[in-house]
Amino acid sequence: MQNTFPTIAFSGIGSVTVTIIHAFYQNQVPFKILCRNPDRFQSLGKTPIRFQGPNGKITSIDLKNHLTLADTESEKFDYILIGCKNQNLKEYLEETKPFLSPKGKWILIQNGIPESNFKSYQNQIIGGVVGWNTQTLSDGLYYQSNVGSLILGEMSGDKPNPIWNQILPPHLPVILTDKLNGFRWHKLAINSIINGLAASKRQSLGELFLNYQSRKEALETLTEIKELIQKLNIKEQVVPGSFPIQKLGGGNGALPNWIRHLILIILGLKYFRIRTSMVQDLDNGRTTEIDFINGEVVKTAKELGLPVPKNEWIVSKVKEQTNKTN
Template sequence: MQNSNTTQNVFPKIAILGMGAITLSIARALSRNKVPYFVLTRDAKRKSELLTNPLWYRFGSGETEPISFEGITSSLEETKDNFDYIILGAKSANLEESIQKSLPLLAKGGRFVLIQNGFPEEIVSVNADQILGGVVGWNTQKLSDGVYFQSNAGALILGGADETSPESFWKQALEPYIPVILTSNLKGFRWHKLGINSVINGLSASCQLTLGELFFKKSGRSAAIRVLTEVRNIIEKIGIKEEVVPGSVSVGKLGNGKGALPFLLRHIILLAIGIKYYRIRTSMVQDLDAGRKTEIDELNGQIVTKSKKWGIITPVNEAIVKKIKSLEEGKDKPAISFLEELARM
């Protein structure tokens, strides 16, 4: 059960459970580097889909390319092998179920790789030494024509949930297609990504806007700074050392407080992001567009939950969570005026 392009497997045995936008970028990098991997599916229908048709991928302005999983795909029930690493592409709500179903396939001393947003390491029932956290620094989304489009280059930050640094083979397996950072400070990267995602996903979804539509508005940029200020306050309170994902900007520099960048420069940075990614409808916006439940509880909801633990007020993030839940339930409609409300809080 290995990629037919490779004659000798010098890598640990890797499986991917849940082939979607983010895991497709990882699968492409493994394929390009001729690293053997196996694709696991939850049911026979998804197995048939992946065996019958390739998934189509495009990076930036490059060519659209097919990625085939023929010969390396099997359902969980059929698979008899054990794997050193199982990369889980499930949504956070389905993460524990995915772990329990694939746990019998994890080799002794093996690890799950959790690439979900928020703090997935805290919501699963396996030991910390069985978990690698993966913080994703790129955006891949499925377009209306079915193509998975990666809009930016970005790193994969890997760190042990037990605060150990992972094995160096990940660099050989994924670079140069995905730059890899190995860290013992996973929480520092998790908190940074949570702050940025709570703006990119949570704030934009609260009005169902593209990133350009969000950041071209002064109220949108001001609301973003308010979101990040609340995250910064928590990070400082609990003593987390923020680690910045390459290509991003520190939450501590964008949020209000000591050491922040000049106010005008922060608006310019946000405006530049809006220009670069003007048409991007992030995953949470697309969920609302399609009438699906979002992962707001794993983003802005995490900020609200953790802030209460430490006696910190987060009214902007609380308002975003409430708004998106109302949109999910069809009790409310998106309105630009909501950004103005947030900016005034």
């Protein structure tokens, strides 16, 4: 069986990539981690990483035999998963280009619509939409708080190789799609409130969604994106475990207002203490991805002449917060 696996590498190790690595590790799927700097190579090789899934079980993952220094690697890979922030994506693609086999593909697991910036690589990119939340806790434990799928779709509009159905489940469910854009825009809308709006107020999801005014702002944000998706003629594809923007946003097809508020209250109670990635970036003085989340909405809406004042407000507020922390 092992001989039938494609060759797979990771460039960039963080909460999302560690969740995928955990599934590979459990399923004994071979993979390599392309380390960009020797210090990272040493630290990852010295201490196993600890991962806790939604079932509560903690796994120790020894990466020692999976590490390689990028500047000494000569192998070519069928797939390279890129685990960096959007703002570093171009640099990571250029650095890993020599390691891609002639028919190889990058897998982009960033938030937003990362593929839109790399149209020249249309046949070499698979988009990966992440349907789970994993955080790094203060003791270094990677904690996945909810069961979620990895949704994979070719940038060219095809479904990816079905081998992914064999190498990630049951630890990570997979959906192979030819409707990548529909999933991307759905996830972008969700991120616009749980990341963008939460960061604009520097709040946990509990603080955010248990406040009436913040819920009202969240629904306004989603309504703007719903109108934008309709204007783009994109059919929304709902990430499993999530909720349709067509029903959460206002206008045609919307649920009654009190139900929309109730859904956000339940979300706030369920993930009360969660500080999502953009809030954590502000907490730690890092640059956020706001330009690639609500900023993507603002940019696309401007091209279509559609007003999105709430998303514009979020972008400006997050940038204010960034300036305060830097």
